[in-house]
Each structure stands twice: as structure tokens, then as C-alpha cells.
Amino acid sequence: MNLHQLEYALTLERLGSFTKASKVLNVTQPALSLQIKNLENEIGIALFDRSKARISPTEQGLKFLLKAGEIVMAGKQLKEYAMTLGSQYGGVLKLGIIPTLSPYLVPLFIDPLLQKYPELKLEVFELLTEEVLQKIRLGDLDGGIISTPIDRQGIVVTPLFYESFFLYKNHPEDGVRSLKVSNIDMNDLWLLEEGNCFRDQVNDICSFRGKKEDAHLTYHCSSIDSLIRMVDHKGGATILPELTTLSLDTRQEQNLIKLENKVREVGFVTRKLTGKEHLFDVLNEQIKASVPAPMREKNGREVVDPGIVESWKS
CATH class of the missing domain: 3.40.190.10 (Periplasmic binding protein-like II)
Structure with missing residues (x-):
């Protein structure tokens, strides 16, 4: 086993293709394939699943490549x-x-x-x-x-x-500056698109898996600023992490209600x-x-x- 073989395996993992990896590494595809096979034979496990169009690591292979990446990076670093x-x-x-x-x-x-x-x-x-x-x-x-x-x-x-969470609501109730999660109307919430970890955290806070829609609009959103603008324009509410609230103007700050005991x-x-x-x-x-x-x-x-x-x- 040598560092070149580890670099070859890591490049193949990143690109998912022997053809692409061989071009990046400036070696022939058969030479790359042979080096990967020699490495697999030496360590006694199959690093890659070759049954699909995109080459991907096996479960054991991914664990090996995690350690291989540490070794290769240590030399570079x-x-x-x-x-x-x-x-x-x-x-x-x-x-x-x-x-x-x-x-x-x-x-x-x-x-x-x-x-x-x-x-x-x-x-x-x-x-x-x-x-x-x-x-x-x-x-x-x-x-x-x-x-x-x-x-x-x-x-x-x-x-x-640690960031507190805030409910941002158009025309909140007068005098309400903090709120329990259980008191949020879940049907009012505009949320980020699935796959964003902040969306997952909001789901966890609210035990909630839906998102606000109306008869004419389903809004697939990846920006918190866009959520704020939707609340300003269409009503409803959203949940904001604390840093985002520092950039709100004076009028928008009146729409904030702090959620209790969650960060x-x-x-x-x-x-x-x-x-x-x-x-x-x-x-x-x-x-x-x-x-x-x-x-x-x-x-x-x-x-x-x-x-x-x-x-x-x-």
C-alpha cells in the first residue's frame, strides 16, 4: 500500500468514474483500475460498488477511505x-x-x-x-x-x-415578546425547503412536517431572507435563528417573538x-x-x- 494508491482511491470516490478519475490523475484507465484492485486485494475488502453507473464506496470502503483521507491529508498539511x-x-x-x-x-x-x-x-x-x-x-x-x-x-x-429561535409574525399580538412552541399555529409557518438542517431543526422544535401553502402558491425556498419577505408580503409567520434578527429594520423588529428555552x-x-x-x-x-x-x-x-x-x- 502506498500514498499514490490512496490518492487514486480518494479521487475515484470524489468523481465516481474511472474515466474521469484517470483524466484528473493523468494515468490510463486500466492502470487506475489495476491500482485500485491491487489495493483492495491487499486490504481484503471491496472499496467500491461497481454495479451502478456512478462508482460509489461500499460501507466498509467508506470507513477505510475516511482513514485514508486523514493519512493523505497529513502529508499535504x-x-x-x-x-x-x-x-x-x-x-x-x-x-x-x-x-x-x-x-x-x-x-x-x-x-x-x-x-x-x-x-x-x-x-x-x-x-x-x-x-x-x-x-x-x-x-x-x-x-x-x-x-x-x-x-x-x-x-x-x-x-x-448559541442562537435563540424567534417567531417572525406579521402583526403579532400586542405585548407578546416570548412564546411557548406549543402556542404556535403551525398552519401559519413558511419554512425552508427540505434538506436544509435549519428546516430539520424547526421540524424538531415543532414536531411538524408540513409547510404553509395557499390555494395558488407553493413556495420552495432556500433563503431565510426570502422567508422574511414572504411573511412581510403574504402574512403568516416563520422561525428565525438569532443572528438573522440583527439585520432587521426597526419595523421588522416589532414582528419578533422569542421562543422559550430552545437554542x-x-x-x-x-x-x-x-x-x-x-x-x-x-x-x-x-x-x-x-x-x-x-x-x-x-x-x-x-x-x-x-x-x-x-x-x-x-
Whole structure:
């Protein structure tokens, strides 16, 4: 077994095709197939299911590739780490951030961070949770900011802050500033499209699996800002995480009702032993300093499960 074989297997997993992988790796398809077969023979398991049009890992193969990715990345990261030794807080950080956080969180921390560490370069990608985790595992991202907690093999989680949930309702009842979940009219709710972890958290909070419709409109939405505009225009209500409420105008703030005792945990996720832990430390420190102080502690409130499971269990 050698690093080249592991890199070949990881590339095949990422692209799902011997033809595509051989082109990227600049080897012939028979040579790639032989290397993968030799690796499978040596370790005694089939890494890939070849019965479908898209090549995909077997369950055992996926577990092996998780560890293989750690080994391949360790070599690459050792080289990157050596390059940063002359400039302790320089280099590139590639981050994936989920869409329900990115447009509200990045403007809070980006300028102070880069002013303190001018040799640091950030590349931010707005991605769904599973995309963030997959790209971290494959080495395409250094880390991510998602809704946690999660239990994913090979992933290290650092909690950052906690967001309360708010009901955003057009013309709320006068004087009502907090509300129990049981008092929400579920027929009023506009929700994000299925597949977004914030939608899953709202479902969990409300024990609810439907979405608001009217006689002429079914709205498939992937943006919290769009939900806010729908409530403003069409009435009804939606549920917002706390950071999104910081960008509301004075009129819109009157539409907020805080939901009691429920929070969304936001955490930083990365692989083990990346060689960039010193950069993660300054990033996470600045993020925590940039959010309102009450959001930095859980304070006994219940963290809502984001519903993230191992990909082979889902």
C-alpha cells in the first residue's frame, strides 16, 4: 500500500468514474483500475460498488477511505505547515459555511480578523451541511461553520455560540415578546425547503412536517431572507435563528417573538491534526468576540438536534 494508491482511491470516490478519475490523475484507465484492485486485494475488502453507473464506496470502503483521507491529508498539511512557520498567522483558510449563517455571520468577524492578521487569506464557500462535511473529509476545505452538535467519524467539533429561535409574525399580538412552541399555529409557518438542517431543526422544535401553502402558491425556498419577505408580503409567520434578527429594520423588529428555552448551537468543524490549528484558534476567537455576549453561553437552554447522521446510516 502506498500514498499514490490512496490518492487514486480518494479521487475515484470524489468523481465516481474511472474515466474521469484517470483524466484528473493523468494515468490510463486500466492502470487506475489495476491500482485500485491491487489495493483492495491487499486490504481484503471491496472499496467500491461497481454495479451502478456512478462508482460509489461500499460501507466498509467508506470507513477505510475516511482513514485514508486523514493519512493523505497529513502529508499535504505537513508541507503546508512548514511553509507557514516563517509567518505564524499567514496562509490560506478554506471555509465552508451554511447559508443560514454565512450572510449574517461573515460580515461580523471578517474585517476585525483580517486587520489583526493581514497575512491570512480566507476563502469562504456557502454550502449545505453535508457538502461542508464531505469537502472537509476530502481535503477541499480546511474547516466549516455549521449547526452542531454532530458525531461524524474523523470530524472535530468546537462549539462557538448559541442562537435563540424567534417567531417572525406579521402583526403579532400586542405585548407578546416570548412564546411557548406549543402556542404556535403551525398552519401559519413558511419554512425552508427540505434538506436544509435549519428546516430539520424547526421540524424538531415543532414536531411538524408540513409547510404553509395557499390555494395558488407553493413556495420552495432556500433563503431565510426570502422567508422574511414572504411573511412581510403574504402574512403568516416563520422561525428565525438569532443572528438573522440583527439585520432587521426597526419595523421588522416589532414582528419578533422569542421562543422559550430552545437554542441552535453553532460550531466550527474540521479534521483531526490539520497543521492549521493555530489559525483555527484565532478564527474561532474572533467569531466569539464578534457575536453578542449573551450568545456565547448556553445558559441551561436546550440545544436542538440538527439531525446530522453518518452518511452510510442515512
